[in-house]
Amino acid sequence: MNTQEALLNFCLRLADNNMIAAQRLAEWCSRGPILEEDLALTNISLDLFGQAENFYEYAATLQNNGKTADDLAFLRSEREYFNNLLVEQPNGDFAFSTMKQFLYAAFAKPLYEALQASKDETLKGITSKAVKEIKYHLRHSSEWLVRFGNGTEESLKRSQTALNELWRYTDDMFLMNDNDKALIEAGISIDLNTVKASFMATVNEIFKAAHLSIPETNNIITGGCNAIHSEHLGVMLCEMQYLQRAHPGAQW
Amino acid sequence: MVMNITAITTEEIWKVLGTIPDPDIPVISITELGIVRNVELLHDEHAIVTITPSYSGCPAMGVFREDIISMLQDLGIKQVDINISHSPAWSTDWLSEETRAKLTKYGIAPPENSDHLHTGLFTDTSRTITCPHCQQKDTKRVSQFGSTPCKALWYCNTCDQPFEYFKCY
Numbered sequence: 001m002n003t004q005e006a007l008l009n010f011c012l013r014l015a016d017n018n019m020i021a022a023q024r025l026a027e028w029c030s031r032g033p034i035l036e037e038d039l040a041l042t043n044i045s046l047d048l049f050g051q052a053e054n055f056y057e058y059a060a061t062l063q064n065n066g067k068t069a070d071d072l073a074f075l076r077s078e079r080e081y082f083n084n085l086l087v088e089q090p091n092g093d094f095a096f097s098t099m100k101q102f103l104y105a106a107f108a109k110p111l112y113e114a115l116q117a118s119k120d121e122t123l124k125g126i127t128s129k130a131v132k133e134i135k136y137h138l139r140h141s142s143e144w145l146v147r148f149g150n151g152t153e154e155s156l157k158r159s160q161t162a163l164n165e166l167w168r169y170t171d172d173m174f175l176m177n178d179n180d181k182a183l184i185e186a187g188i189s190i191d192l193n194t195v196k197a198s199f200m201a202t203v204n205e206i207f208k209a210a211h212l213s214i215p216e217t218n219n220i221i222t223g224g225c226n227a228i229h230s231e232h233l234g235v236m237l238c239e240m241q242y243l244q245r246a247h248p249g250a251q252w
Numbered sequence: 253m254v255m256n257i258t259a260i261t262t263e264e265i266w267k268v269l270g271t272i273p274d275p276d277i278p279v280i281s282i283t284e285l286g287i288v289r290n291v292e293l294l295h296d297e298h299a300i301v302t303i304t305p306s307y308s309g310c311p312a313m314g315v316f317r318e319d320i321i322s323m324l325q326d327l328g329i330k331q332v333d334i335n336i337s338h339s340p341a342w343s344t345d346w347l348s349e350e351t352r353a354k355l356t357k358y359g360i361a362p363p364e365n366s367d368h369l370h371t372g373l374f375t376d377t378s379r380t381i382t383c384p385h386c387q388q389k390d391t392k393r394v395s396q397f398g399s400t401p402c403k404a405l406w407y408c409n410t411c412d413q414p415f416e417y418f419k420c421y
Contacts, residue, residue, distance in 0.1 A: 036395035036405065043397035050309025054338065125338025129308055132341065132421045140396055 015055035016083035022048035074244035099162035102141035110198035149210030286346035363420035383408035
């Protein structure tokens with residue numbers, strides 16, 4: 001595996017994760033439980049869109065074939081998207097979205113922290129910025145989970161139900177393929193198992209404070225990094241990409 | 253207005269860039285914000301300005317870019333290239349005391365030192381932000397997120413007024 005190709009694939013994976021997570025959060029716009037929360041969800045969405053754009057811009061540079069960041073976001077189909085299965089899951093209720101956001105932030109924070117030591121300068125720069133933002137996202141979702149857990153029976157039930165549903169997608173975030181091997185060797189990326197250790201420490205700390213328990217499940221679902229997705233991504237992309245597909249080249 | 257192009261220096265360019273306001277907080281300029289990282293004058297008619305985004309999703313970046321190009325073209329520099337740099341990542345620690353004072357006067361509580369960003373999963377609730385209106389410390393956080401990516405919503409219990417806090421990054 002050529003390092004340049006592996007780096008392109010890795011950038012797309014980082015970009016796609018943020019893009020899809022951001023799009024799901026944007027679906028909350030005007031539907032937040034309270035005004036401040038509506039602002040919070042869309043602020044987090046904006047941060048993630050920004051991070052996605054930075055990764056797409058870099059991917060477009062690496063690809064060097066005249067395709068722009070917008071082409072990468074709006075003209076690839078689901079079998080060309082490398083995001084993790086977790087972020088594409090539908091929003092559900094507020095507890096469900098918060099749990100999804102928490103699990104993603106608990107994964108992205110140690111990943112970005114590790115990438116700050118990457119031998120690739122651009123990746124290092126983008127993640128140094130992104131890690132500051134993701135810390136706020138992690139705090140925000142952590143604090144909500146603790147509130148749910150110490151709130152009412154109903155709020156605890158809903159966050160536990162969310163965890164039961166979503167936990168099966170967490171292994172997918174740490175799956176590695178040949179691209180990862182090439183990048184680890186080149187000192188550009190890291191072994192995702194080290195990220196997993198940090199992720200587990202975070203979730204264990206928060207779940208303890210939030211009275212949540214990790215479900216025992218054998219039903220682990222993976223495939224994101226090889227562009228194999230759940231049924232939800234295609235439907236989501238149809239809506240997200242509609243404008244560029246219907247009016248190719250349309251400019252803001 | 254076209255000035256005498258032979259007189260242009262990088263100092264002059266910095267001075268002009270210092271007159272471009274942040275669209276969200278017009279009392280501070282893009283140089284005070286720390287967005288402009290480097291100015292390079294290749295020759296009298298070609299400059300390269302390196303800027304860094306304050307936030308990944310900062311919607312003002314496009315405005316900054318256009319403002320810089322038009323201001324420098326007014327100065328007689330025909331070709332202005334904007335270079336985006338991601339490293340080192342922008343930090344609120346770069347804001348000077350003078351800039352922080354301007355923010356307070358404008359009604360926005362200035363950012364604290366970013367050290368505490370690096371520790372803990374939870375917000376340290378023992379930290380309080382001074383109200384920019386009445387200078388009292390009996391304040392509370394309403395929301396970590398506000399009207400722009402850089403601000404959080406706070407409330408002052410002394411003067412009973414909401415205010416914005418420039419979050420540290």
